[in-house]
Amino acid sequence: MELEKFTYDNKLSKMFLFATILWGIVAMLVGLTIAFELIFPNMSDGISWLSFGRLRPLHTNGAIFAFVGNGIFLAVYYSTPRLLKTPMFSKALGCIHFWGWQLIIVLAAISFPLGFTQSKEYAELIWPIDVLVVIIWVVFGLNMMMTIVKRRTKHIYVAIWFYIATWVTVAVLYIVNNLQLPTSFLHSYPVYAGIQDALVQWWYGHNAVAFFLTTPILGMMYYFIPKAANRPVYSYKLSIIHFWALIFLYIWAGPHHLLYSSLPDWVQALGVVFSIMLIAPSWGGMINGLLTLRGAWDKVREDPVLKMFVVGVTAYGMATFEGPMLALKSVNALSHFTDWTIAHVHIGTLGWNSMLNFGMIYWLVPRLFKTKLWSVKMANTHFWIATLGMLFFAVPLYFAGFTQALMWKQFTEEGYLSYPNFLETVTQILPMYYLRAFGGTLYITGAILFVINIWKTASAGKFTRYEEDQAPAKPAPKAGEGWHRKLEGRPLQLTVVALVVILIGGLVEIIPMYLVKTNVPTIANVQPLTPLELEGRDIYIREGCYTCHSQMIRPFRSEVERYGEYTKSGEGVYDHPFLYGSKRTGPDLAREGVKTLPNYKPDSWHYSHMIDPQKLNAESIMPPYPWLAERDLDVSNLESKIDVLERLGVPYNDYLKGQDPIAHLNDQATKIAAGLRSGGIEVQDNKEIIAMIAYLQRLGTDLYNGNTQAQLNSK
Amino acid sequence: MKIVINTLEQIDGIEIYPIISLIIFFTVFAVTIYLALTADKSYIDEMKNMPFDNNNDFQLDNNNEKVNQ
Numbered sequence: 001m002e003l004e005k006f007t008y009d010n011k012l013s014k015m016f017l018f019a020t021i022l023w024g025i026v027a028m029l030v031g032l033t034i035a036f037e038l039i040f041p042n043m044s045d046g047i048s049w050l051s052f053g054r055l056r057p058l059h060t061n062g063a064i065f066a067f068v069g070n071g072i073f074l075a076v077y078y079s080t081p082r083l084l085k086t087p088m089f090s091k092a093l094g095c096i097h098f099w100g101w102q103l104i105i106v107l108a109a110i111s112f113p114l115g116f117t118q119s120k121e122y123a124e125l126i127w128p129i130d131v132l133v134v135i136i137w138v139v140f141g142l143n144m145m146m147t148i149v150k151r152r153t154k155h156i157y158v159a160i161w162f163y164i165a166t167w168v169t170v171a172v173l174y175i176v177n178n179l180q181l182p183t184s185f186l187h188s189y190p191v192y193a194g195i196q197d198a199l200v201q202w203w204y205g206h207n208a209v210a211f212f213l214t215t216p217i218l219g220m221m222y223y224f225i226p227k228a229a230n231r232p233v234y235s236y237k238l239s240i241i242h243f244w245a246l247i248f249l250y251i252w253a254g255p256h257h258l259l260y261s262s263l264p265d266w267v268q269a270l271g272v273v274f275s276i277m278l279i280a281p282s283w284g285g286m287i288n289g290l291l292t293l294r295g296a297w298d299k300v301r302e303d304p305v306l307k308m309f310v311v312g313v314t315a316y317g318m319a320t321f322e323g324p325m326l327a328l329k330s331v332n333a334l335s336h337f338t339d340w341t342i343a344h345v346h347i348g349t350l351g352w353n354s355m356l357n358f359g360m361i362y363w364l365v366p367r368l369f370k371t372k373l374w375s376v377k378m379a380n381t382h383f384w385i386a387t388l389g390m391l392f393f394a395v396p397l398y399f400a401g402f403t404q405a406l407m408w409k410q411f412t413e414e415g416y417l418s419y420p421n422f423l424e425t426v427t428q429i430l431p432m433y434y435l436r437a438f439g440g441t442l443y444i445t446g447a448i449l450f451v452i453n454i455w456k457t458a459s460a461g462k463f464t465r466y467e468e469d470q471a472p473a474k475p476a477p478k479a480g481e482g483w484h485r486k487l488e489g490r491p492l493q494l495t496v497v498a499l500v501v502i503l504i505g506g507l508v509e510i511i512p513m514y515l516v517k518t519n520v521p522t523i524a525n526v527q528p529l530t531p532l533e534l535e536g537r538d539i540y541i542r543e544g545c546y547t548c549h550s551q552m553i554r555p556f557r558s559e560v561e562r563y564g565e566y567t568k569s570g571e572g573v574y575d576h577p578f579l580y581g582s583k584r585t586g587p588d589l590a591r592e593g594v595k596t597l598p599n600y601k602p603d604s605w606h607y608s609h610m611i612d613p614q615k616l617n618a619e620s621i622m623p624p625y626p627w628l629a630e631r632d633l634d635v636s637n638l639e640s641k642i643d644v645l646e647r648l649g650v651p652y653n654d655y656l657k658g659q660d661p662i663a664h665l666n667d668q669a670t671k672i673a674a675g676l677r678s679g680g681i682e683v684q685d686n687k688e689i690i691a692m693i694a695y696l697q698r699l700g701t702d703l704y705n706g707n708t709q710a711q712l713n714s715k
Numbered sequence: 716m717k718i719v720i721n722t723l724e725q726i727d728g729i730e731i732y733p734i735i736s737l738i739i740f741f742t743v744f745a746v747t748i749y750l751a752l753t754a755d756k757s758y759i760d761e762m763k764n765m766p767f768d769n770n771n772d773f774q775l776d777n778n779n780e781k782v783n784q
Contacts, residue, residue: 083765157765179719191718223766232763240751248744501743504736511733514723648718 003470004152008081010368010465012094016074017361017368019102021451023070024357026109027062028444030055035437038585039430041613041621048627049113053544057124058112063349064122064212066105071357072216073101076144076163078364079223083160084151085471093143100136104129115542116186119577120201122208123177127188130178137174141167148491152471156491158239162219164495165247169211169502176506177204181648183640187538191648194572195262195520198580199513203254203506210250211502213348214316217356218246221289221313224360228305234291238284245281247498249274251505256327259336260554261580262569264519267509268329274505275327282320289313304379308359311387315351319344334409337550337584339429340401343394350390350443358386358450365454371461378453385446392439400432409558417561420598422587427619523570525705528650529698531638531665532672536695538641539688540579543625550581551590551699563599564591564700565712571703574650586622591700603672604679606693628689633669635662668694 037043037052044050077094081087088094107129111117117124125133144163148156177200180188192200226233233239255263255271290313293300300306322344326335335341366373373379407425410418419425513519529537540546553559555566567590572578591597601609608615611629613622642661646652656664666685672694673685683689703712723729 079766153765155762155765157762159766196719226763226766230767232767236759236763237751237754240754241748244744244747248740497743500739504740507736508733511723511729514720515729 001472004473005468005470006085006087007466007468008087009091010078010463010467012088012091012098013074013078013364014368014463015098016070016077017364019098020067020070020074020357020361021454023062023066023105024354025444025447025451027059027067028440028447030059030062032437032440032444034059035433035440037623038621039433039437041623044623046624046626048115048543048625051543051623051625053547053623054113054115054117056544056547057117057121058109060122061108061112061124062105063353064208065108068213068217068349068353068357069101071353071360072166072212072220073097073140074364075216075220075223075360079159079219080144080147080163082469083153083157083223084147085153085469086147086151089143089146089150093139097136097140097143100132100139104132104136107132115544117541117544118178118180118188118190119541119544119546119579120177120190120197121205121582123174123201123204126186127178127180127182128185130174134171134175137167137171141171145491145495152474154475156494157222158233158236158243159219159223161243161494161498162215162222164491165243165498165502166211166216166219168495168499169207169215169247169251172499172502172506173204173207173211177201181644183644184637187637187641189576189641189644189648192576193648193650194575194578195258195569196513197572197576197578198258198261199255199263199267199510201578202257203251203509206254206257207251207502209345209348210246210253213353214250215247217316217353218242218285220356220360221285221309224356224363225289225292225309225313228303228309228359228363229293229296229299231292231296234288234294238288242281242284242288244501246278246285248501248504249278249281251502252509253278253327255509256332257582258580259327259329259332260556261552262567262572264513264569267513270509272327272329275324279321279324283317286313286317286320289316304373304376304383305359305363307380307383308355308362311383312352312355312359315347315355315390319348319352322347333554333556334405335401336554337582337588338401338405339397339432340405341583343397343401346390346393346397350386350393355386358382361450361454365457366461368463369458369461370464371457374453374456374460378449382446382449382453385442385449389439389441389443389446392442393436394439396432396435396439400429400436403432404429408562409556411558417558420562422562423617423619426585426621430621520569520573522573523568523703525707526571526573526702528574528645528652528655530668530694531635531642531656531661532668532691532694533698534641534645534695535633535635535638535665536691536693537579539628539692540695541577543628545589546579546581548581548583548585548622550584550588552580553588553590559588563588564594564597565703568703571700574645576645576648576650589696589699591704593697593699593701594704596704603675603693603697604681606696607676607681607683607689610689610692625689628692629683629687631688632686633688633691635665638662638665 034052034055044052048054077088108125111126111129112124116126118126144167148160180190182188190197222233222239252274253271255267256275259268259272290310293306293310296306300310325331326340326344362373362379404425407419407428412418551567553563553566560566587599592599594600605616607629610625612624613620638661642652669685669690672690673683676683
């Protein structure tokens with residue numbers, strides 16, 4: 001058979017490789033900064049763009065889309081041509097993809113600290129950047145799919161199926177979750193509200209973990225572990241089952257992020273069942289990865305690349321066992337809103353994602369630069385520091401999680417909360433926050449050794465841009481082949497089937513959630529926010545308050561006792577976006593404004609607390625927000641906001657009854673400011689803090705409007 | 716919200732979609748497992764060796780020790 005000659009171009013692999021390293025260090029440094037901010041709350045020194053709430057989305061998005069994202073593209077651009085025996089389809093598309101993605105990261109790094117955010121976790125980017133993400137994602141997909149179409153091999157190796165599933169699913173998730181109506185060039189409201197918004201968000205959020213942090217990394221695992229161990233994957237049959245089972249099951253699991261919330265029970269139950277079923281394919285994949293090393297364990301002892309891969313795949317196994325356990329309602333009752341979740345996700349990122357990235361890069365750089373790794377010893381040291389760093393990060397947070405959850409739920413013999421002051425439960429776990437920061441420091445130290453080693457290796461060698469290869473032309477399909485073999489020989493059909501598969505779970509959960517009216521019972525008392533409260537809510541979003549404060553009281557005695565009546569789905573019908581939060585570093589705020597509840601604080605308390613939290617509670621770890629009292633409230637976009645919300649179904653026309661929203665806002669602001677001034681606080685009517693106080697004082701009050709707690713209990 | 720609900724309500728027979736989805740789910744899942752388990756060995760061997768089919772691999776032990784061309 002005649003062989004065709006062709007060349008692989010390594011330039012884009014090299015560019016993505018350096019981008020992975022650069023953004024990895026940046027994302028980790030931002031993470032370390034916010035870890036320290038939790039123990040030294042005044043570290044940001046009143047600088048708005050350094051505050052925890054604004055940097056936290058930068059850290060999560062940086063780790064996911066910048067560090068892991070560039071690593072994924074590196075794996076795709078290196079392995080796809082070699083597995084398909086053809087160069088990438090287009091160098092121009094590849095360059096647009098690379099520079100477009102880096103531009104998105106830079107825009108994120110500017111917009112998040114400035115407070116431009118949509119507040120949906122891992123989907124915080126504002127709408128113009130979302131549009132750019134979609135364009136660049138299409139460019140990437142086009143380049144990859146056309147490479148597959150032009151291939152010389154008959155079949156498509158399993159790693160590439162995982163890349164295809166990643167591309168198609170992320171596209172669907174990202175678009176559906178980011179549907180919104182702009183109010184201005186930099187601001188928008190999502191089309192969904194309340195619990196339905198929460199369901200779409202966590203359908204997206206969980207599958208961002210599944211299809212951005214898992215499937216492409218599994219593709220990486222199926223290519224780079226066999227290459228590094230120099231032996232084929234343990235079971236190819238298992239990899240086929242692994243692939244289909246994983247993409248089938250993952251898409252249903254999102255509701256486990258909303259257990260005990262006001263999401264209907266049937267959706268919660270679906271989320272739990274599918275999360276438990278996910279253990280099977282996840283462990284199938286882990287076992288397949290680890291058993292690929294059968295007979296090569298002696299190499300693992302010495303080879304830093306294989307060590308990284310083994311710990312990475314093991315961390316994947318641990319995280320994918322822990323995940324389903326956390327999805328059990330009884331465990332979730334304890335773990336949710338605590339640091340347990342933070343520990344869990346960091347086993348995934350520091351263990352699974354980062355170790356696979358490190359291992360891949362240690363394996364690739366000597367090959368791209370045709371030289372030896374500069375120091376194997378240093379790579380081994382990096383491995384040990386990284387493993388220890390991960391453990392020092394996660395283990396203290398597990399303790400913090402158990403401890404705090406148990407304290408929240410503890411009652412005295414007389415039937416009162418043992419720790420009614422939330423702050424007591426924070427002070428108790430503070431030593432664990434110190435240890436976490438230590439673990440993070442260790443991890444970054446390891447990463448710095450990695451950078452030095454890679455830099456030295458690259459400088460010692462010479463970059464080989466082009467590599468020649470040869471292969472026979474693609475054979476014509478034969479009659480009588482099996483169904484699956486035909487399918488995976490046809491990439492577009494495979495993509496369509498994968499798309500159908502991932503849409504199923506979404507359809508089953510989301511369609512009834514929107515159409516069955518009893519899923520969200522209406523509450524007559526619930527009214528839209530006033531214009532001032534609406535502006536306050538947008539400041540709450542801008543400052544990332546939801547990163548530390550939940551607004552979702554679960555139906556437990558301990559929570560109803562502490563915070564008031566549990567949250568109903570009907571209360572959120574006008575909430576674009578929902579703000580349930582996922583972590584309680586501070587107390588829940590869902591009923592913050594209800595005067596008859598123990599947590600109620602007057603306006604003056606909120607004012608002083610926002611300016612200097614430690615003055616009121618010396619041990620508080622809340623950062624100060626002095627700029628809220630200095631900045632004038634910008635109401636230039638208010639009318640557009642009200643118009644957009646009216647179009648989305650929030651009845652502002654009925655509510656305002658023709659009153660000018662700005663006049664309404666000024667009236668309410670004047671009253672609040674006058675109240676503060678009468679208490680001796682120097683403040684003007686038009687400051688942002690007035691809107692924030694108005695919003696906080698409105699929280700949770702609609703349900704109590706005309707009802708006492710006893711009446712609510714009897715309902 | 717009303718944008719989303721109105722759009723969904725205008726799709727004819729949308730109630731049946733989740734049920735069809737479930738049926739597809741179970742059939743495809745079962746068929747895939749059956750086909751994977753009964754796949755023939757030569758095909759599986761060919762597939763699992765795909766990453767090694769490079770003529771130009773730069774052979775380098777990860778420990779910098781031996782180079783086995």
